[in-house]
Amino acid sequence: MNCCEGLKIDIPEGAKKIVLVGNPNVGKSVFFNALTGVYVDVSNFPGTTVDVSHGRYGNDVVIDTPGVYGVxxxxxxxxxxxxxxxxxxxxxxxxDALHIERDLFLTLQIIDMGKPVIVALNMMDDVQRNGIQLDVQELGRLLGVPVIPTVAVKGEGIDEVKKNLYKAAVGKVNPKIYEMMKDYIDRVEEQSEALMIVEDDETILDKYNMEATGKREEAYKLRRQRVDEIVSRIIRKEGRGNTFRQRLGYYMLNPITGIPMLILVLYIMYKLIGVYVAGNVVDFTEGTLMQGYYEPFVRGIISKVVGEGNIIYRALAGEYGLLTLTPTYVFGLLLPLVIAFYFFMSLMEDSGYLPRIAALTDRVLSFFGLNGRAIIPLILGFGCVTMATITTRLLGTRREKVIATALLGMTIPCSAQLGVIAGMIAPLGAKYLLIYILTILLVFVITGTTLNRVLPGESSNLFIDLPPIRLPRTINVLKKTWSKTSMFIKEAAPLFALGALIITLLNETGILVVIQDLFKPFTVGMLKLPKEAATAFIMGIIRRDFGAAGLTDLTLTHAQTVVALVTITLFVPCIASIMVMFKERSKKEAISIWLGSFVSAFVVGGLLALIII
Structure with a gap:
């Protein structure tokens, strides 16, 4: 077994693997960026949807790991x-120095593995702000490894960590736990594997064809006792009473105050991203820059090279061309939305608010087989369902990822589509707006609770760190926004290009027209809409806002407008989202979600038509 197997990491001969380890939200990314700079790669870990970042530090390789509370x-x-x-x-x-009692469990577990360790005691400013004094030298003596106090977001202590990185030492292994490991050390490759056997790790037990030892709880208990001993000796002074930030953090978690605060934040987020960016900014980037300047320029060049009117020209520069639709969609429409969403999410993450939203919504989401973490992709879905589908990776189990992906694909309108829907439904009055919202909400609830009942397995509980509330640092927010945006564009752009190629192929072969004709019985018979509405649904597969916008050309009554908007919202995701869905989920799961969305859109739309038309 090798940590880099399948990750395609180029490790030079004699290079060391420097591994960054810590609980969630302890600031590992700042250290990773400080060590590796901008030359960073991200690989999908074999057999999972978990991304692992890796880069170079001199001749050595730095590998970041997901935030965990234990190995x-x-x-x-x-x-x-x-x-x-x-x-x-x-x-x-x-x-995290402020939560040292929690974090030291992982530290001691790594030391028990016999690994050379150096500890970056981060967020020391929060410790001082809360009036707590930690004896850093005593902590280093008790652990037997270098301990460097840091405030990573301010750059304090990072140079000291770099200077001492290669002075990492094998710490003081718990003697009682070492006694448990002695029987296995000679039978495995490394001491770290011996500890995993003592702690009944199934993968390592299977590797060496061993039976479970039943000693995990005893080892955990001994380690927790040692943590308590260390903490009692290094904390010199307890802090003062609740500060304003602590009280604010409490109000964010209390449903009575937390829910109105969340509604206000989501409203601001919608106005800035769903209205201003999706409207004004995208109008400029997509309409003025890309369609006004870029596309005519590209079409002029392509026509000179290959001529006009032939299939090569249409494939490259036609309505769905690889060099027209794809760049316009990715850079004109998606890029502003992605930047805005990741900037907003980075603000909430850096301030400590995002984990509190997860904790606040955990109980409600548990009815749908999800935990509070799922609120992140669900919120992101209102910006871009494609982007949100990728972020379902942060959920703990395959079951949760399927439920979240289904809810995104079937019930969440992206900001581009939402802008068109809002423009169409606003003139209809409060009655029809309420019908639309309640219908979509009902489908969301039924879909979530049904999947929770029928899917096998169990969803994970929410174990999440609640970091202190703090003012976000601009440079940190910008770095996170840049990193996540560039990662999304690199991953999504090829899928958009493939989608454009497929649509061009369907259009050139006449299959697109055949599909439109096949839709007519559903649109006229079930939904009681004009037969031309079929074209809008087909366009919705290409881009969800295209489909919604296509309805504006039709003459519809108020009731027909609501039926059409409900159907187009529930209808299958755009082709880019479908491509990502097939990448993230198995083919069976992706096809099931796609068909479920298709069927539910017409069934719900048909039932609504029977009631109100």
């Missing part, structure tokens, strides 16, 4: 972290 195998993130940590050469353990 085990309870979910994909922990399994990935385990496989990387077990075979690392130097472990840089980032610890």
């Amino acid at each position: 085990s195998s309870f979910n994909d993130e922990e399994r990935v972290a385990r496989d990387v940590i077990l075979y690392g050469d130097i472990i840089l353990n980032v610890v």
Whole structure:
């Protein structure tokens, strides 16, 4: 077993694997960026949808791991972290100083593995702000490894970590746990594997064809006792009473105050992103820049090279061309939305608000087989369902990922589509707006609860860190926005290009027209809409807002408009989202979600037509 197997990491001969390890939200990304700079690669870990970042530090390789509370195998993130940590050469353990009692469990577990460790004791400013004094030197003596106090977001202590990185030391292994490992050390490749056997890790037990030891709880108990001993000796002074930030954090979690605050934040988010960016900014980037300047320029060049009117010209520069539709869609429409959403999400993450939203919504989402983490892709879905489908990777189990992907694909309108829908439904009055909202909400509830009942397995519980509330640092927010946006564009652009190629092929062969004709019985018979509405649904597959916008050309009554908008919202996702869905989920799951969306759109739309038309 090798941590880099399948990751395609080029490790030079004699290079060390420097592994970044820590609980969620402890600031590992700042250290990773400081060590690797901008030359960073992201690989999908074999057999999972978990991304692992890696880069160079001199001749050595730095590998970031998902945030975990312990080295085990309870979910994909922990399994990935385990496989990387077990075979690392130097472990840089980032610890949240304010939550040191929680974080030291992971630190001691890595030390028990016999790995060379250096500890970055991060967020020391929060410790001082709360009036707590930590004896850093005593902590280093008790652990037996270098401990460097840092405030990573301000750059404090990072140079000191770099200077001491290769002074990482094998710490003081718990003697009682070492006694448990002694029987296995000679039978495995590394001491780290011996610890995993003591802690009944199934993967390592299977590797060496061993039976479970039943000693996991005892080892965990001994480690927790050791954490309590260390904490009692290094905390010199407890802090003062609740600060304003602590009280604000409490109000964010209390449903009475937290829900109105969340509604206000989502409203601001919608106005800035769903209205201003999706409207004004996209009108400029897509309409003025891309369609006004870029597309005519490209068409002029292509026509000179290959001529006009032939299939090559239409494939490259036609209505759905690889060099026209794809760049316009990716850079004109999606890029502003993606940047805005990731900027907003980075603000909420850096301020400590995002984990509190997850905790606040956890109980409600549990009815749908999800935990609070799912609120992140669901919120992102109102910006771009394609982007949100990719972020379902952060959910703990395959079951949760299927449920979240289905809800995104079937019930969440993206911001581009939402803008068109809002423009069409606003003149109809409050009655029809309420019908639309309640119908979509009802489908969301029925879909979520049904999938929760029928899908096998169990969803994971929410274990999430609640970092202190703090003012976001601009440079950190911008770095996160840039990193996540560039990663999304790199991953999504080829899928958009493939989608454009497929649509061109369908159009050139006449299959697109055949599909439009096949839709007519549904649109006229079930939905009681004009037969031309079929074209709008087909265009919705290409781009969801194209489909909604196509309805504006039809003469519809108020009731027909609501039926059409409900159907187009529930209808299958755009082709880019479909391509990502097939990439993230199995073919069976993706096809099931696609067909479910198709059927539910016409069934719900047909029932609504019977009631109100």
